[in-house]
Amino acid sequence: xxxxxxxxxxxxxxxxxxxxxxxxxxxxxxxxxxxxxxxxxxxxxxxxxxxxxxxxxxxxxxxxxxxxxxxxxxxxxxxxxxxxxxxxxxxxxxxxxxxxxxxxxxxxxxxxxxxxxxxxxxxxxxxxxxxxxxxxxxxxxxxxxxxxxxxxxxxxxxxxxxxxxxxxxxxxxxxxxxxxxxxxxxxxxxxxxxxxxxxxxxxxxxxxxxxxxxxxxxxxxxxxxxxxxxxxxxxxxxxxxxxxxxxxxxxxxxxxxxxxxxxxxxxxxxxxxxxxxxxxxxxxxxxxxxxxxxxxxxxxxxxxxxxxxxxxxxxxxxxxxxxxxxxxxxxxxxxxxxxxxxxxxxxxxxxxxxxxxxxxxxxxxxxxxxxxxxxxxxxxxxxxxxxxxxxxxxxxxxxxxxxxxxxxxxxxxxxxxxxxxxxxxxxxxxxxxxxxxxxxxxxxxxxxxxxxxxxxxxxxxxxxxxxxxxxxxxxxxxxxxxxxxxxxxxx
Numbered sequence: 001x002x003x004x005x006x007x008x009x010x011x012x013x014x015x016x017x018x019x020x021x022x023x024x025x026x027x028x029x030x031x032x033x034x035x036x037x038x039x040x041x042x043x044x045x046x047x048x049x050x051x052x053x054x055x056x057x058x059x060x061x062x063x064x065x066x067x068x069x070x071x072x073x074x075x076x077x078x079x080x081x082x083x084x085x086x087x088x089x090x091x092x093x094x095x096x097x098x099x100x101x102x103x104x105x106x107x108x109x110x111x112x113x114x115x116x117x118x119x120x121x122x123x124x125x126x127x128x129x130x131x132x133x134x135x136x137x138x139x140x141x142x143x144x145x146x147x148x149x150x151x152x153x154x155x156x157x158x159x160x161x162x163x164x165x166x167x168x169x170x171x172x173x174x175x176x177x178x179x180x181x182x183x184x185x186x187x188x189x190x191x192x193x194x195x196x197x198x199x200x201x202x203x204x205x206x207x208x209x210x211x212x213x214x215x216x217x218x219x220x221x222x223x224x225x226x227x228x229x230x231x232x233x234x235x236x237x238x239x240x241x242x243x244x245x246x247x248x249x250x251x252x253x254x255x256x257x258x259x260x261x262x263x264x265x266x267x268x269x270x271x272x273x274x275x276x277x278x279x280x281x282x283x284x285x286x287x288x289x290x291x292x293x294x295x296x297x298x299x300x301x302x303x304x305x306x307x308x309x310x311x312x313x314x315x316x317x318x319x320x321x322x323x324x325x326x327x328x329x330x331x332x333x334x335x336x337x338x339x340x341x342x343x344x345x346x347x348x349x350x351x352x353x354x355x356x357x358x359x360x361x362x363x364x365x366x367x368x369x370x371x372x373x374x375x376x377x378x379x380x381x382x383x384x385x386x387x388x389x390x391x392x393x394x395x396x397x398x399x400x401x402x403x404x405x406x407x408x409x410x411x412x413x414x415x416x417x418x419x420x421x422x423x424x425x426x427x428x429x430x431x432x433x434x435x436x437x438x439x440x441x442x443x444x445x446x447x448x449x450x451x452x453x454x455x456x457x458x459x460x461x462x463x464x465x466x467x468x469x470x471x472x473x474x475x476x477x478x479x480x481x482x483x484x485x486x487x488x489x490x491x
Contacts, residue, residue, distance in 0.1 A: 103344035109376030131161030226322035246281030308338030
């Protein structure tokens with residue numbers, strides 16, 4: 001009921017933002033006569049992502065719902081309810097009934113989930129999370145005696161999760177974290193080493209096959225091109241940038257009052273040296289790691305919660321490979337499981353201590369927990385309509401993320417579509433003033449100048465774009481015309 005209260009407002013949403021390109025305007029998912037073809041093409045045209053089960057699910061919903069967004073959002077809500085029930089099963093098995101309920105309740109109302117639930121294409125996130133949660137819960141129930149059928153079931157969950165969204169690849173790491181948590185306390189049954197060898201061999205083979213298929217279809221193991229802010233960064237600079245992003249992870253997982261749909265520069269800054277945010281981020285990560293390590297014997301569930309967050313956040317941290325984002329709230333869906341597990345342990349400890357020492361205050365503590373759940377429910381429900389359509393979302397970006405260059409780039413598109421050329425140009429200039437190294441933004445501004453015969457400005461932008469990457473896509477005809485024009489020469 002809590003999950004439903006937090007998410008049901010999303011049923012009024014239409015298609016917004018990436019929904020338009022991936023669902024509404026992609027003719028490939030409007031047909032279901034050859035569903036096997038989804039396994040031989042990319043998830044998103046011209047982008048090296050491989051999520052064939054997501055594409056197939058979108059196509060089935062398009063056919064059943066006649067292309068209306070309602071069915072997509074209904075499936076999102078149902079998947080969210082299922083994920084909450086799986087978190088409840090996992091938490092009760094790990095923590096016991098009372099703290100397990102608190103963990104699932106906090107998960108059900110967590111505002112950081114709004115982007116994954118309220119946006120239709122967030123369904124990829126939900127499907128992958130359901131597969132991972134189901135696999136972990138299943139493993140916990142069979143680990144004392146793993147049969148060949150159990151290995152097949154876990155490999156199937158693993159493969160399906162990765163085919164919905166690639167970050168499900170972290171499942172083997174989570175199973176190792178389960179072992180660390182279940183070897184102490186009331187979970188002392190030791191899994192047979194031979195069973196683990198067979199299981200991890202099956203998971204490894206599944207991962208290898210999926211990577212080979214992915215590379216053969218998309219031409220890339222790593223996936224989509226990296227964000228412009230991350231292009232050409234050294235590993236050291238990426239690490240410094242991650243340290244600067246880390247405080248945002250903590251804020252979104254623990255105090256998600258402010259939400260926004262974009263975290264591009266200068267909402268988050270690319271780091272080339274050590275600054276205050278890097279120091280704060282490093283201290284937070286270090287202290288959390290030390291706390292998790294010290295808790296591994298006395299409070300193994302705390303160590304498990306820390307491990308869960310670290311493992312699930314790693315694929316989108318830009319440490320392993322640079323991705324197309326610096327941060328996105330939808331990618332916090334699986335990490336939030338670890339956060340609520342840790343929070344539930346703390347809440348249950350506090351209530352139990354108050355019950356023993358100050359019984360009257362226990363009621364106040366429980367009431368405070370209820371207020372926290374109510375606040376999360378209201379915040380989530382209130383945020384859902386932001387994803388109603390692109391116009392609503394883009395308007396919210398100007399308020400929520402005013403320092404993101406992409407906010408003003410998108411605003412320039414909106415103004416241009418309304419015929420406000422001067423306003424669009426100001427928005428382009430604002431975007432470029434915030435971040436000057438996105439080759440696509442530079443090329444797009446060059447196209448605008450070329451179309452209005454301002455070839456000198458256009459060619460300068462084209463050349464800056466090409467200096468960053470030769471893969472930039474822009475109007476070559478306009479570029480060639482401007483290069484041949486005397487007005488393109490610098491004064």
